[in-house]
Structure formats: structure tokens, C-alpha cells
Amino acid sequence: MKIQNKVFVVTGAGSGIGREITKAIIASGGKVAGVDLRKEGLQELKKELGGQGDNLSIHEASVADKKAVEALPKEIIKDQGHVDGLINNAGIIQPFVKVNDLDYDAIDRVMGVNFYGTLYMIKAFLPELLKRPEGNIVNISSMGGFLPVPGQSVYGASKAAVKLLSEGLSSELIDTNVGVTVVFPGATSTNITKNSGVKSPMSEEDAKKAKIPTQSPADVAKLVVRAIQNNQLRVYAGKDSKFMNKIYRLSPDYATNLIAKQMKSLLK
Numbered sequence: 001m002k003i004q005n006k007v008f009v010v011t012g013a014g015s016g017i018g019r020e021i022t023k024a025i026i027a028s029g030g031k032v033a034g035v036d037l038r039k040e041g042l043q044e045l046k047k048e049l050g051g052q053g054d055n056l057s058i059h060e061a062s063v064a065d066k067k068a069v070e071a072l073p074k075e076i077i078k079d080q081g082h083v084d085g086l087i088n089n090a091g092i093i094q095p096f097v098k099v100n101d102l103d104y105d106a107i108d109r110v111m112g113v114n115f116y117g118t119l120y121m122i123k124a125f126l127p128e129l130l131k132r133p134e135g136n137i138v139n140i141s142s143m144g145g146f147l148p149v150p151g152q153s154v155y156g157a158s159k160a161a162v163k164l165l166s167e168g169l170s171s172e173l174i175d176t177n178v179g180v181t182v183v184f185p186g187a188t189s190t191n192i193t194k195n196s197g198v199k200s201p202m203s204e205e206d207a208k209k210a211k212i213p214t215q216s217p218a219d220v221a222k223l224v225v226r227a228i229q230n231n232q233l234r235v236y237a238g239k240d241s242k243f244m245n246k247i248y249r250l251s252p253d254y255a256t257n258l259i260a261k262q263m264k265s266l267l268k
């Protein structure tokens with residue numbers, strides 16, 4: 001699908017990957033309705049866009065709030081006229097603890113934003129996308145959605161649910177004008193730990209020493225824009241995601257043990 005003159009709803013547009021996707025869409029001649037829990041991030045972005053700021057409309061809402069999500073199509077169509085694409089990017093991680101130590105409040109929060117938030121947005125906007133000459137849905141899953149990461153098991157389950165939902169939806173929509181893309185980013189340098197209200201399992205000093213390679217959110221955004229243009233179903237974003245996808249396919253046990261060993265020292 002061409003980006004130029006198309007309107008995209010982007011959730012979590014105020015920070016990290018969502019912010020970069022928004023900038024990339026606007027740079028390619030599209031318009032964005034940015035949805036975020038935190039209005040300030042969206043307002044900052046609008047300022048940063050300068051003369052292009054008119055191409056971003058701001059919508060403060062939690063994707064985990066079904067009623068608020070159901071009100072969005074009317075509000076956004078009033079601002080933008082129509083919607084051609086939906087990018088479900090808003091997401092949070094869980095506290096770095098084992099399932100045995102994870103309370104139901106944290107579980108509900110993660111499933112509520114990552115899985116139900118994505119589902120509510122799809123249910124709200126798909127009828128609008130089906131009315132358009134061409135449409136697109138992008139769901140941001142995670143490398144953790146196909147590879148088990150101890151200490152993030154419920155996060156991984158929420159992202160695996162996003163993966164299967166996307167793949168099922170793609171098959172259901174095969175004879176329609178709406179394409180589906182699911183993205184599996186590897187480690188990306190954003191403020192997701194802080195924004196999710198959780199403590200990093202590593203001290204800042206240890207993290208610097210560990211030198212875990214990360215990609216920039218702008219790199220992920222580039223791949224997302226290309227996937228929309230090429231109507232690509234799966235995107236493995238980052239060397240780690242590409243590599244672990246191959247290893248996991250060759251030997252799920254080997255891949256699972258490799259990550260389990262790496263996480264062992266971080267999980268008490």
C-alpha cells in the first residue's frame with residue numbers, strides 16, 4: 001500500500017518505536033492520528049514536527065479501555081476524514097520476575113494493553129478499513145512472542161497471542177483490500193522499562209558492561225514502512241530477532257536453553 005495521502009492510526013505514538021513510525025509515515029507523505037496514554041509525548045512530537053505538525057492529530061486514550069477505544073473511530077474520522085491504516089504499537093513489559101511471583105494486577109495490565117488493546121483497536125477500526133480502496137493493519141509483537149524469555153513469560157504470552165491473532169487475521173482477510181503485518185522487534189533502545197513502571201533487572205553499570213546490542217527505534221520504523229508498502233506479513237526487526245528466529249526453527253530446545261542460561265543470573 002502506498003503511504004502518501006493515507007491516514008494511519010498509530011497507538012503509543014508518543015514514545016520509542018511508535019514515535020519513529022509516526023515520523024516515518026509523515027515523512028513519506030501520510031497523516032497520523034496518534035493515540036497514547038500520555039498526551040505530553042504526542043504534544044512534544046507535534047512540536048518537533050514543526051511545519052509538518054498539522055499532519056498529526058492527538059488522541060489521549062488507553063488502548064486497554066474498551067469504551068475509550070470504541071469512541072476513537074468517530075473522533076478520528078471527524079479529524080482526519082477517514083482511516084486507511086492501523087498500527088498497534090502501544091505495549092508494556094512485565095516486572096522481571098517468575099510467573100510464580102507475578103501478581104494478577106501485573107498480569108491483567110500486560111494482557112490488557114498488549115493483547116486486549118490490540119484486539120479492541122482491530123475490532124473498532126477494521127469495519128472502517130474494509131470501506132477503503134486499500135487498508136493495512138500492523139501489529140507490533142516481539143522477539144519474545146516466538147522465543148521464551150524467563151522473567152517475561154506473561155509478556156511473551158501476550159505477544160505470542162498478538163502473533164497468532166495477526167496470522168489468523170491475515171488469512172481471514174486474504175480476499176479483501178486489507179493487508180496485515182506482524183513485526184517481531186529484537187532489543188530496541190527505548191524507554192519501555194521506565195514507561196512500563198518496572199525495574200530493570202540490571203544496574204545501569206552492569207547494563208553498560210554487558211553491552212547488549214540494540215537497534216534504534218528509527219531502524220524498526222523503516223522496516224515497518226517498507227512492510228506496509230510491500231504488503232509483507234512478517235517482519236523480523238534486528239539481527240537478534242532474525243538470528244533467533246532461525247535458531248528457534250532449527251531447534252526450539254536449543255534456543256530455549258540458550259536464553260534461559262543468559263537470564264539465569266538476572267532472575268533470583
Ligand SMILES: NC(=O)c1ccc[n+]([C@@H]2O[C@H](COP(=O)([O-])OP(=O)(O)OC[C@H]3O[C@@H](n4cnc5c(N)ncnc54)[C@H](O)[C@@H]3O)[C@@H](O)[C@H]2O)c1
Binds near residue numbers: 011013015063113193
Ligand atoms: N523496546 C524493545 O526492546 C522492544 C522489543 C520488542 C517489542 N517491543 C514492542 O514495541 C512496542 C513499542 O515499545 P517501545 O519500546 O517503543 O516502548 P515505549 O515505552 O518507548 O513506547 C510505548 C508507548 O506506548 C504508550 N502506551 C503504553 N500503554 C498504553 C496504553 N494502555 N494505551 C495507549 N498508549 C499506551 C506509552 O505511553 C508510550 O508512549 C511495544 O508493543 C513493545 O512491546 C519493544
